[in-house]
Amino acid sequence: MPVAPPPPPEILAAFEAAKGFMPTHEGLALHAAAVEAGKLGLPLLEVGTYCGRSTLLLAEAARRSGVTALTVDHHRGSEEQQPGWDYHDPDTVDSELGVMDTLPHFRRTLYRAGLEEHVVALVGRSPQVAALWTAPLGLVFIDGGHTDEHARADYEGWVPHLAEGGLLVIHDVFPDPQDEFTGQAPYRIYLRALESGAFTEVSVTDSLRVLRRTEAATRERG
Numbered sequence: 001m002p003v004a005p006p007p008p009p010e011i012l013a014a015f016e017a018a019k020g021f022m023p024t025h026e027g028l029a030l031h032a033a034a035v036e037a038g039k040l041g042l043p044l045l046e047v048g049t050y051c052g053r054s055t056l057l058l059a060e061a062a063r064r065s066g067v068t069a070l071t072v073d074h075h076r077g078s079e080e081q082q083p084g085w086d087y088h089d090p091d092t093v094d095s096e097l098g099v100m101d102t103l104p105h106f107r108r109t110l111y112r113a114g115l116e117e118h119v120v121a122l123v124g125r126s127p128q129v130a131a132l133w134t135a136p137l138g139l140v141f142i143d144g145g146h147t148d149e150h151a152r153a154d155y156e157g158w159v160p161h162l163a164e165g166g167l168l169v170i171h172d173v174f175p176d177p178q179d180e181f182t183g184q185a186p187y188r189i190y191l192r193a194l195e196s197g198a199f200t201e202v203s204v205t206d207s208l209r210v211l212r213r214t215e216a217a218t219r220e221r222g
Contacts, residue, residue, distance in 0.1 A: 004035035007060045014113040019091075019105055020053025022143075022171065029205035030169060031057040034139055037167045038065025042138035045161075047126050047154045049073035051102050052109035054143065054171075059115040067138065072122045072129050075103040126150070130157025137161045142189065143171040151185035155192065167202065168193060168211045 006012065006028060015027055022030070034044050034057060044058050049071040062069040076099060093100055103123065110116045122129050126144055130153075140158045144150055162168060170193075172186045190209050193199045199211035 004032040004061075007031050007057060011056055011060045011113060011115075014109070015053055015056045018053040018056065018109045019051035019102075021050075022054050023206070026171070026205050026208040027054060027057055029203060029208050029210065030054060030141065030171075031061055033167050033169050033202070033210045034058050034061030034069075034141075035064060037139035038062060038067050040138035040163060040165060041065070041067060042136055042163055042166070043068045043070050044139040044141070045069075045137050045158060046071040046141045046143065047073075047158060048142070048144035048171075049075065049102070049106055049121065051105035052107075054141070055106070055119060056109065056113050056115060058139075058141065059110070059113075059118040063115065063118045069119045070122060070137075071106075071119060072124070072126050073102070073106075073144070074125050075106070075123060076100050127153045127157050130154075130161075133158075133161055135161065136163040137166060138163060139167045139169065141169040141171070142186070146172060146185050148185045148188065151189050155189040159193070162213050164213060166213050168199060168213065170209045170211075172207050173209045174207055 016024060037044055038061050044062050044067060046055060046058055049055055050073065055069065055071045058069040106121065110119055140162050142154045144154050159168060170186050170190050173190045174184065175187055177184065193211055194201065199213055202210040202212050
């Protein structure tokens with residue numbers, strides 16, 4: 001994959017300031033993949049918005065390509081983000097309702113970066129939104145729930161819409177079985193993609209995997 005120009009310094013600074021868990025070097029790899037996928041002229045889709053950290057990089061790539069970034073999340077938090085878990089942030093809890101609500105944080109993140117017009121937020125559960133979706137996509141970035149149920153649903157719901165030559169990006173891919181909760185479900189859908197014969201691997205950046213959909217995969221999709 002060609003080396004893409006990095007995001008502008010102000011966007012990278014906004015990314016690093018936003019709530020989230022993706023390290024900068026993986027973010028730069030995601031941005032490069034999104035810039036490459038944007039050349040197809042199709043929307044770039046993210047599953048798992050949280051507070052918009054990685055969305056900023058997709059939005060910047062979408063802006064460059066003249067396409068739209070789509071991001072799907074119910075904004076109530078994944079399992080590992082609930083109270084009592086290591087990735088819980090009390091600041092994301094709605095003080096009135098007592099449940100997580102990351103949507104206001106996401107909107108502030110986008111607004112501060114000046115990228116609102118390049119993003120469409122799809123607020124709902126990924127399988128429900130995917131069941132209504134019919135258009136082709138240039139990129140599918142899976143970074144949602146880390147259980148097998150959720151990772152499998154994200155894969156099965158969105159990958160069929162990925163166009164020929166489009167990129168499938170999967171985050172938190174950890175082959176070590178000791179990472180059972182945080183990374184084994186993403187690892188299993190990563191293996192599923194490779195074993196299907198429908199994808200070729202483009203790049204590996206720590207836990208971020210980038211795969212390209214082949215022409216054969218398009219024929220198999222129907």
